[in-house]
Amino acid sequence: MAMEVRCPSCGMVYSSIIPPLCSCGQRLEIAYEYEEIDVSKWGRRKPGVWRYSELLPSVRERITLYEGGTPLIKSKLGEELGLALYLKDETRNPTGSFRDRLATVAVSYALPYAENGFVIASNGNGAAALAAYASKAGREAYVVVPKLIESGKLAQIVALGAKVIRYGQTVDEGIGYAEGLAEGKDLYNVTPESNIIGLEGQKTIAFELWEELRPTHVVVPTGSGSNIYSIYKGFLELKRIGLLDEIPKLIAVQAEKCSPIASEVLGVEPRAEPTKALALYVKSPLMKELAVEAITESGGTAVLVGEDELDLGQKLLAREGIFAEYASSVVVPAIMELAEERYFEKDDTIAVVITSSGLKGQYSESREKFAIGGTKLEILRMLKEKTMYGYEIWEALERPMKYQAVYQHLRELESMGLIEEAKRKGRRVYYTLTQRGLNLLESLHK
Ligand SMILES: [Zn+2]
Structure with missing residues (x-):
């Protein structure tokens, strides 16, 4: 039976x-006989995604690589x-991201409409999945990807045989281009901003979380907003069926540097600059309204993460055995931050969605500079014992290094x-660990 909306x-x-x-301007919704x-x-x-077939569009043939059914891991x-x-x-999905859930549903559903192939505008993960x-x-598969894209993603897309069109600085600029391409070449467009069919696949994250955990909170890295909205729709459907009373807070x-959705929720000035978390670099997301609705209707909130915190996030996830891309490490x-603010209650159960693998990223040596290891770790350890000033730290370091380099580490x-000024004596600035620095140090040594 073909689906009809x-x-x-x-x-x-x-x-x-x-x-x-x-x-006519009315919002369309894919609904079922709940x-x-x-x-x-x-x-x-x-x-897996197709386990929930009653709440997915019916398809003649499933194109599946056994996506979904991803593990839920208790965090250290x-x-x-x-x-x-x-x-x-x-990250355990076939191409290493949650977008495989979108691709399996959109491609299976659209086979009868996609004689000439498919197209997507994506900043990488959706393109690799398609x-x-x-x-x-x-x-x-035709994929419209922005000029700024991680080399790992590009390699994956090319290896999987897609035709790549580099267009625009960010993914939002490619959406119109993909629509043009769909019309001109008679391709089936699976871009979630143009066609909501794939969101039906993404919403299965909510079903899995409900089956395994019944979380009170779900934390989602957010760029275009399509994932958080899909998860919201999934929970909303469970509520309509009568399986849950309250939707988890989303x-x-x-990223602080690109914050169109979070800034709306938090009531702060939005920014739209490039961030190292490239998959979150969506300047004016078309699904902003839906994403904001998902957050506010569920009683959730938003958090902004600075560029300098991305490596810390990646490092701490690595300690859990997971290599995630920056855009996922923001969680x-x-x-x-939420724990410091005592946002969570004692009985809360929190799920964080680690959306995509770090293997898709860009590797450069400059990354190591920011990593918490080596000298930085040694400095943190020293400051845990007592407050110290720069020269004193320089003298105490095991490995001799340039004097100025110590100040660079301290600034970073x-x-x-992770550290802050404790006091000043004359020109000497004494540093001490912040609570966050202390937490980090403790967590690295457990
Ligand atoms: Zn209408």
Whole structure:
């Protein structure tokens, strides 16, 4: 049975592409017969996106690489912070990101409409996912990716055989281009801002979290906003079926440098500058309204994370055995900040979505400078014992180094919020560990 979406306002029917808004301006929604859904069947099926077929569009053929069903891992950091914190490891999907959930549903659904192939505008993860699933289906994939894209993602997309079009500085600029390409070449467009069918796949994160954890809070790295909205829709459907009373509070994490969604929630001035967390570099997300709705309607909040905290996040996730990209690692400093603010209650159960693998990233030696290791760690250890000033630290270091280099380390540690000025005596500035620095040191040595 083919799915049909009818505009509740003007009655227009959509069967191939389902845009977020009808041409009359009404929001379109993919809905199901919620009263008839028997979720007891789910437990008898294998884990994965298609386990929830009653709440997915019907398809003639499933194009699957066994996506979804990703592990939920109890976090060590959570234990140290006194939180029931779980990591939903989406890096374990076939192409290493949550977008495989979108691709399996969109590609399977659209096979009858995609004789000439598929197109997506993406800043990398969606493009890699489409490349893999279109390939599996034996169809062409065109991907419109921005000029700023991590080399790992590009390599993956090219290896999977997609035709790559580099367009615009950020992914939002490519959306219109992909729409043009879809029309000109008669391609099926799976870009979530142009076609909401793939969000049906992404929402299965909510179903898995509900089955395994029943979280009170879900923390989601947020760029375009499509993932947090999808997860919200998933929980909303569970509520409609009567499986839960209250939707978990959804917490969006964005980079301080690019914060269109979080700033709206927090009521601060938005920024739209390039961030190292490239997958979060979406300047004016079309799904902003939906994402903000997901956050506010669920009673959640948003957190902004500074550039200097990205390496810290990656390092702490690595300690859990997970290598995540910067855009996913933002959740760690966000959790630390919320814990410091005592945002969580004692009985809260928190899931954080680790959206994408670090293997897709860019590796450069400059990254090591910021890593918490070597000299920085040694400085933190010294400052744990007593407050010290720069010259004193320089003298006490095991490995001789340039005097100025010590000040560079101190500046970086300070901007990461790990140390702060304790006092001044004449020209001497004495440093001490912040609570965050202390937490970090303790967590690295457990
Ligand atoms: Zn309409």
